[in-house]
Amino acid sequence: MASNLRPWEEPVENKCPVKFHNVDFCAPAAHDNPYEMYDYFLEHEPIRFDEKNEVWEVFRYDDIVTIERDTETFINGEGVRPGIPPDPGMIYQDGEQHSKQRALVSSGFTPRQMRKMEDRAREIVVDLVDKMLEKDEVEIVTDLAGALPSRLIADMLDIPEEKRPTVLGWINMIMMGGCGPEYVTDEVNDAFEGFCMHHEEMYQDRLAKGCTGSDLLTIWMNAEINGEKLDESQLLFEHVLLNVGGAETTRSAIAGGLHQLSLDPKQYDALSDDPSLIPNAVEEIIRWVCPFVNMYRTATRDYELHGKVIKEGQQVGLTYPAANRDPSKFKNPHEFNIFRDFTKEARHLSFGLGPHFCLGSNLARREIRLSLEEMTQRVKKISIPEGKDVEYVSSSFVRGLSKFPAILDPR
Numbered sequence: 001m002a003s004n005l006r007p008w009e010e011p012v013e014n015k016c017p018v019k020f021h022n023v024d025f026c027a028p029a030a031h032d033n034p035y036e037m038y039d040y041f042l043e044h045e046p047i048r049f050d051e052k053n054e055v056w057e058v059f060r061y062d063d064i065v066t067i068e069r070d071t072e073t074f075i076n077g078e079g080v081r082p083g084i085p086p087d088p089g090m091i092y093q094d095g096e097q098h099s100k101q102r103a104l105v106s107s108g109f110t111p112r113q114m115r116k117m118e119d120r121a122r123e124i125v126v127d128l129v130d131k132m133l134e135k136d137e138v139e140i141v142t143d144l145a146g147a148l149p150s151r152l153i154a155d156m157l158d159i160p161e162e163k164r165p166t167v168l169g170w171i172n173m174i175m176m177g178g179c180g181p182e183y184v185t186d187e188v189n190d191a192f193e194g195f196c197m198h199h200e201e202m203y204q205d206r207l208a209k210g211c212t213g214s215d216l217l218t219i220w221m222n223a224e225i226n227g228e229k230l231d232e233s234q235l236l237f238e239h240v241l242l243n244v245g246g247a248e249t250t251r252s253a254i255a256g257g258l259h260q261l262s263l264d265p266k267q268y269d270a271l272s273d274d275p276s277l278i279p280n281a282v283e284e285i286i287r288w289v290c291p292f293v294n295m296y297r298t299a300t301r302d303y304e305l306h307g308k309v310i311k312e313g314q315q316v317g318l319t320y321p322a323a324n325r326d327p328s329k330f331k332n333p334h335e336f337n338i339f340r341d342f343t344k345e346a347r348h349l350s351f352g353l354g355p356h357f358c359l360g361s362n363l364a365r366r367e368i369r370l371s372l373e374e375m376t377q378r379v380k381k382i383s384i385p386e387g388k389d390v391e392y393v394s395s396s397f398v399r400g401l402s403k404f405p406a407i408l409d410p411r
Helices: 035-044 061-069 095-109 111-132 140-145 147-157 161-179 186-208 216-222 232-263 265-273 275-289 361-378
Strands: 047-050 055-058 294-299 303-305 308-310 315-319 379-383 401-403 405-410
Touching (some): 047 308, 111 147, 140 361, 186 216, 216 232, 232 275, 275 361
Antiparallel strands (some): 294 315
16 A cells, blocks of 8 residues: 655554654745754754764753853854855854944834835735736736735835846746755856846945945945945845845745735734734734744754753754744634734744844734735635645745735735
């Protein structure tokens, strides 16, 4: 009889929980529907060694928090993806250099800038929902969840309208390379080369104009602290990070959140009836979806965890979606609950923790909130057309919906 088990599974005696062997954590398929696997590791093997990629994986909430906070023992400077070397970007820096670079990049995310971005984001959301309500059937990923952050980022950078589809295509391809070295294909390299040329054109254009504009790249070029500025290579990789991190988190959270709400009309109606619930719903959506699967740190010394020794120089993967479903921290962790009391439970780790906490988290929260406000007030019901279903991105780096066909019932 043919086995129904996946390649990394084998049964154990007495029908105990499935035991997982030889998981390739860089393989996209390992994360296509990962929560049974995460549950096993959370309970039985909270740290394991991925032999194929020669990296450790950590799953429990408290362990990830400990590693994130111990910036002397676990560093970013050797790379945050398995086998992919570091670049001059902020996320690959540690200590004083990271603090200085982050402060310079933060110049584009001041309270004044955030208010300006929120106003523009609201205009975009209203326009996108207007257009969706004109259609018999919509695709929420492309029509709203993906369109909002990509348009907002393009506006922030003042990218010409005619170039925006090309830039978006490059960014989507570059993200595919985040799974590991074997996924850095010629297409990924070509996309990165195209983006570099695009960045150089923008950089030279700002120089020619005397850096007098108000777009985000100009703000970064003008930023200065104690006589130090971002150099051209740093500007390039912050530009890449903004597009990859800024777009992916928001797209996945909006699409994933609306999908869960469509499956639970009572929770959707609760947000319609009481918009004050939306900020808490945003946090539950971010916990539930957890757009980034993991980030890696490198050990600067031998470190023992649950009886296993991480050797100096080895990488450790922080599996955020598993931590966000850790039953020791979240009541009924596999239940989507917009009423979850985060004052009595842990805060999700979807944006990381410590000095590398996501710089764009506040902007992402605002975009998700604005989308929920507009949808719940203008759309009575979201349903999936008969014979269709959602589809997920297959990746070991990011997790979210790639397709969400829907019919919107307007109010």
